[in-house]
Amino acid sequence: MIVINARFLTQKITGVQRYALEICKRLPKEIGGEKVLFVSPKVRSSKNFNTELNLIQIGQFSGQLWEQLDLPIFLKKNKNPLLVNLVGIAPIFYKNKIMALYDLAFKHYPEWFSYKFQKSYNLLIPLSLKNTKTVVTDSFYVKEDIHKTYKIKKSNIHVVYAAPSKIFHQMDFKRENFFLTVSSIDPRKNLKRIIEAFNLIKSDYKLVIVGSKHKTFSGLSLEENLLNERIIFTGYLEDDELIELYNKAEIFIYASLFEGFGIPPLEAQACGCPCIVSNTTSLPEVYADSVEYCDPHSVESIKEKMNYLLNDHPRRIQLKKMGQLNIKRFDWDFSAKKFENIIAEHIL
Incomplete structure (x- = not known):
């Protein structure tokens, strides 16, 4: 047995x-x-x-x-x-x-x-x-x-x-003007810097944050002045809701400080969403040249990459294609x- x-x-x-x-x-x-x-x-x-x-x-x-x-x-x-x-x-x-x-x-x-x-x-x-x-x-x-x-x-x-699970795939949804990030609400996921960087961008985009707090992690403190109506916390979502968001988001961002693997960007790539990912720990091993990399310790670096993809439609198309190739490795x-x-x- x-x-x-x-x-x-x-x-x-x-x-x-x-x-x-x-x-x-x-x-x-x-x-x-x-x-x-x-x-x-x-x-x-x-x-x-x-x-x-x-x-x-x-x-x-x-x-x-x-x-x-x-x-x-x-x-x-x-x-x-x-x-x-x-x-x-x-x-x-x-x-x-x-x-x-x-x-x-x-x-x-x-x-x-x-x-x-x-x-x-x-x-x-x-x-x-x-x-x-x-x-x-x-x-x-x-x-x-x-x-x-x-x-x-x-x-x-x-x-x-x-x-990525096979349930994550491209669907016939129109892309909408928002950045998406998916993670537990905990310090290693670097949400404070992501929000600070997002607030420096002049656009009509929104930032959608999927995830919930867990007793495993220490508290995450976000100053009230960082939050506004353009930042949406959804809480924990079931897979069907998450798949829809991956298919509607224009850009996925995963500026995590530390990852053993990091599945969410693969899920996003499977749904045809171009990704910004941290240049640290295991993530370059997993994502090779299929994403834009940011320095997760630098608000300026995160902002620059968000601005870059927001304003460069051909690069977003290229990353979608490269993401589809990358997921075939797994x-x-x-x-x-x-x-x-x-x-x-x-x-x-």
């Missing part, structure tokens, strides 16, 4: 949950002759998950307590099978496991996170990594960071790229097969 820690099914779908969902939807029912079983807490699971998969709900707790108490008890009762942990810390003392780790922002920038979150991650992630057979991550940038930070052999860290079917092979290699 192979057990998938499916606690992510109880969470809102953001980047890491979408990664887990897309991989899990494509895993076969058996790998190396072992049945694949999905195990989650006894709470409502995601409507996005394929109910035909072998999902059972166990335990008395939820959240971290479920992961550190209920799940290890279940594993012990079932002869300590291989555990695949796609989101979160994983049972820290369980050794027969594969663990996904998408970035080390909690280590390098603890101030971006709630005190409870960053303390638990900085204490427990190193312990969990120590008791892990192998690590999977989403970019070569993060692989190098994990190797340097936690002294894990590079041969024991596997890169499996994310990809495919969930290929990534899931790679993940399946990693699992097969580590079955006892």
Whole structure:
């Protein structure tokens, strides 16, 4: 038996949950002759998950307590099978496991996170990594960071790229005069500088910000004088609403300070929207020459790129075409097969 820690099914779908969902939807029912079983807490699971998969709900707790108490008890009762942990810390003392780790922002920038979150991650992630057979991550940038930070052999860290879901595609909507950004409302997404840069632009464009606050992150303070009627916060949106916005936006901006991969610009590219992206961490690896790059630490740089694309229609058309080529580099079917092979290699 192979057990998938499916606690992510109880969470809102953001980047890491979408990664887990897309991989899990494509895993076969058996790998190396072992049945694949999905195990989650006894709470409502995601409507996005394929109910035909072998999902059972166990335990008395939820959240971290479920992961550190209920799940290890279940594993012990079932002869300590291989555990695949796609989101979160994983049972820290369980050794027969594969663990996904998408970035080390909690280590390098603890101030971006709630005190409870960053303390638990900085204490427990190193312990969990120590008791892990192998690590999977989403970019070569993060692989190098994990190797340097936690002294894990590079041969024991596997890169499996994310990809845009096939639900994100071009539709027959007329483009409208607004910039779009999609992210959690948290410090690393750099919304304050994006808003400051936007306010320096003289145009009739609006700025639409999709995302919601989460208890994981520290508070984001935006001065009232930065906000006006041209800046629209939508909160969290379901996929059908998000796809429509990607197809209506004239320009997508993702001036994040730190990313392990960064899926939203790929989703925008799949919907035919030209992108401005930060020139830092994993993003140049993922987006190559298919976007305009800005310095996320410079309001002036962000403003210049926004102004440039706003006023250069041929460049926007060119970036749409380059974006369509870029997304072909990433495919969930290929990534899931790679993940399946990693699992097969580590079955006892």
